[in-house]
Amino acid sequence: TPPLNPAVNHFQQYLRINTAHPDPDYTTAVSFLNNLATSIPNLQTRTLHLTTPNKPLLLVTLPGSNPSLPSVLLNSHLDSVPAEPSKWSHPPFSALKTPDGKIYARGAQDDKSIAIQYLEAIRNIFQQDPGFTPVRTLHICYVPDEEIGGFDGMDKFAESNQFKEMNVGFFLDEGQASTNNEYRVFYADRSPWDLVIKATGKPGHGSRMYDNSAMENLMKSVEVVSKFRENQFDLVKAGVLPNSEVISANPVYLKAGIDSGDGKFVMNVQPSEAEAGYNIRLPPTADPDLLKKRIADEWAPATRNMSYHIVEKGPLRDYKGRPLITATNDSNPWWTVFKNAVEACGGKLSKPEILASTTDARYMRVRGIPSLGFSPMKNTPILLHEHNEFLKDAVFLEGIKVYESIIKAFSSFEGATP
Numbered sequence: 452t453p454p455l456n457p458a459v460n461h462f463q464q465y466l467r468i469n470t471a472h473p474d475p476d477y478t479t480a481v482s483f484l485n486n487l488a489t490s491i492p493n494l495q496t497r498t499l500h501l502t503t504p505n506k507p508l509l510l511v512t513l514p515g516s517n518p519s520l521p522s523v524l525l526n527s528h529l530d531s532v533p534a535e536p537s538k539w540s541h542p543p544f545s546a547l548k549t550p551d552g553k554i555y556a557r558g559a560q561d562d563k564s565i566a567i568q569y570l571e572a573i574r575n576i577f578q579q580d581p582g583f584t585p586v587r588t589l590h591i592c593y594v595p596d597e598e599i600g601g602f603d604g605m606d607k608f609a610e611s612n613q614f615k616e617m618n619v620g621f622f623l624d625e626g627q628a629s630t631n632n633e634y635r636v637f638y639a640d641r642s643p644w645d646l647v648i649k650a651t652g653k654p655g656h657g658s659r660m661y662d663n664s665a666m667e668n669l670m671k672s673v674e675v676v677s678k679f680r681e682n683q684f685d686l687v688k689a690g691v692l693p694n695s696e697v698i699s700a701n702p703v704y705l706k707a708g709i710d711s712g713d714g715k716f717v718m719n720v721q722p723s724e725a726e727a728g729y730n731i732r733l734p735p736t737a738d739p740d741l742l743k744k745r746i747a748d749e750w751a752p753a754t755r756n757m758s759y760h761i762v763e764k765g766p767l768r769d770y771k772g773r774p775l776i777t778a779t780n781d782s783n784p785w786w787t788v789f790k791n792a793v794e795a796c797g798g799k800l801s802k803p804e805i806l807a808s809t810t811d812a813r814y815m816r817v818r819g820i821p822s823l824g825f826s827p828m829k830n831t832p833i834l835l836h837e838h839n840e841f842l843k844d845a846v847f848l849e850g851i852k853v854y855e856s857i858i859k860a861f862s863s864f865e866g867a868t869p
């Protein structure tokens with residue numbers, strides 16, 4: 452058997468801590484990361500409790516010699532989406548490594564890899580150059596609840612005095628794997644809305660034909676939404692727009708029928724209520740008012756006894772009403788530092804993209820803090836939220852080298868920032 456690589460071993464140990472919803476073990480995760488961080492010279496740590504005791508947030512700090520410069524904050528969320536063990540080829544919290552180096556675990560890509568890579572990169576920087584002196588302060592935060600909206604996590608943290616005192620000038624968050632040899636980088640997210648559409652109508656005998664039953668009205672809606680979805684998807688299929696620049700409206704649940712008490716449904720009554728749930732994602736350029744009007748007029752018209760409820764999960768515009776976008780050109784000095792750092796270690800970046808999903812970066816962009824999404828995983832299938840999520844050890848280790856370059860560059864960067 453090959454010798455254990457300590458960094459890979461730390462990654463596997465972290466993956467074995469089950470922080471999947473609905474019952475994430477944040478306490479064990481934070482204590483593990485805290486121990487790992489304090490094993491590295493020059494790092495200071497603090498644990499914050501911004502809500503309940505079982506939702507800690509870990510802050511790691513690499514102090515710079517010039518504390519008057521705005522700091523850089525790297526983020527990794529502690530939580531994961533649930534896994535269905537019976538559908539996996541290896542148990543999702545085993546972090547089993549196959550002979551070709553694939554490490555299987557929920558969170559391997561999203562986003563426990565970067566959590567460990569940040570720390571191992573700092574460890575390597577000081578091992579290679581014990582005299583390395585950061586000028587600009589760099590922080591890492593490990594936050595709870597990203598996967599359920601970040602309300603008790605990054606949203607709360609961003610409002611805290613501790614955060615204000617950190618004077619964050621630039622934020623680096625998770626990105627996504629790329630299937631080719633280039634790293635992907637994201638300058639905006641799509642914003643999530645949870646949409647519930649409800650229909651009510653007269654109940655009736657299962658044999659009767661009549662208009663405006665709840666089921667009929669809901670099914671008409673489902674068809675209309677499906678048509679909208681198809682039109683958006685056609686733009687993607689025709690290559691007009693990338694997936695992340697259209698509005699997606701995906702059905703996530705259907706609820707109707709009368710429970711007959713034995714886990715089955717009453718079959719000879721047409722129900723008086725029916726409902727459908729949709730996960731909507733809006734690109735930063737979309738007009739939210741236009742979509743709301745479409746929902747009210749076409750998807751859930753009151754004239755057909757329909758109602759709807761939208762939960763907007765986080766901000767869509769900043770305080771000046773501008774979309775939450777970070778500049779990826781020379782006007783943004785942070786972008787230049789980032790790009791040069793990735794290229795300095797031999798990495799190639801593909802054209803900056805909007806992320807199809809959503810991250811905690813929106814809570815920074817809404818405060819005007821430039822933010823990029825980046826997870827150095829290339830030549831890797833995109834498996835976040837899927838069965839059999841894995842990351843190859845060699846890809847993980849190469850990512851550490853990329854962060855060494857990024858962290859050195861940001862902590863040495865003394866230039867002016869807007």
Ligand code: MET
Pocket residue numbers: 597598599600601643764808809810
């Ligand atoms: C509900 S906020 C978004 C959480 C998660 N990162 C997603 O994109 O689905």
Ligand SMILES: [Zn+2]
Pocket residue numbers: 528561562597625
């Ligand atoms: Zn994530």
Ligand SMILES: [Zn+2]
Pocket residue numbers: 532561598835836
């Ligand atoms: Zn996720």
